Amino acid sequence: MQYKITPAQFGTRPPVNLPNPEFLEALKEEGIRKMVSNHYDLLKQSNIRGLFPPTEEGFEKAKEHSADFFIQICGGPKYFNEKRGAPMMAARHSPFKINQEARRIWLESYAIVLNELNISDDLKQSFWNYIDIFSIWMMNSNEN
Numbered sequence: 254m255q256y257k258i259t260p261a262q263f264g265t266r267p268p269v270n271l272p273n274p275e276f277l278e279a280l281k282e283e284g285i286r287k288m289v290s291n292h293y294d295l296l297k298q299s300n301i302r303g304l305f306p307p308t309e310e311g312f313e314k315a316k317e318h319s320a321d322f323f324i325q326i327c328g329g330p331k332y333f334n335e336k337r338g339a340p341m342m343a344a345r346h347s348p349f350k351i352n353q354e355a356r357r358i359w360l361e362s363y364a365i366v367l368n369e370l371n372i373s374d375d376l377k378q379s380f381w382n383y384i385d386i387f388s389i390w391m392m393n394s395n396e397n
């Protein structure tokens with residue numbers, strides 16, 4: 254499947270639709286954790302690897318928190334809120350320089366892992382639509 258990245262206007266926060274809860278029902282928590290782990294493993298080899306924790310331990314924690322978040326927003330248990338508090342995602346990303354290029358690499362890495370999943374294209378698309386738009390919110394730099 255081809256996933257389209259919506260051109261982003263820096264500094265905007267377009268309305269977001271959460272993924273279809275059936276995404277979690279189809280993948281189960283374990284499948285979401287595996288998907289997130291694969292995504293982070295791609296990021297580790299990408300040009301934005303410098304943004305992520307340098308130690309193995311830190312990197313595994315990052316995977317855990319990210320998966321906790323996605324399970325939660327897909328309608329699962331509120332793991333993220335329990336462990337990390339209110340999501341405030343844009344604020345949590347503010348220490349890291351996220352420009353157009355970082356967003357593109359982050360999303361393209363998700364396109365690769367989504368394509369590997371054994372679930373319907375509609376469900377993949379619903380997850381993509383969410384990250385495609387919400388990732389615009391995370392951009393905090395207009396520099397290259």
Ligand code: HEM
Nearest residue numbers: 304305315318319322337345349351355356359387388391
């Ligand atoms: C636009 C591209 C993005 C980049 C480059 C990016 C990068 C990062 C970085 C560097 C961190 C801190 C290290 C870590 O915990 O992994 C982080 C944390 C996180 N990101 Fe992103 N991110 C992006 C988009 C998103 C989006 C769209 C979401 C949610 C839909 C998201 C969810 C998270 C979560 C849940 C955390 C963990 C926060 C915490 O536990 O404090 N990220 N991200």
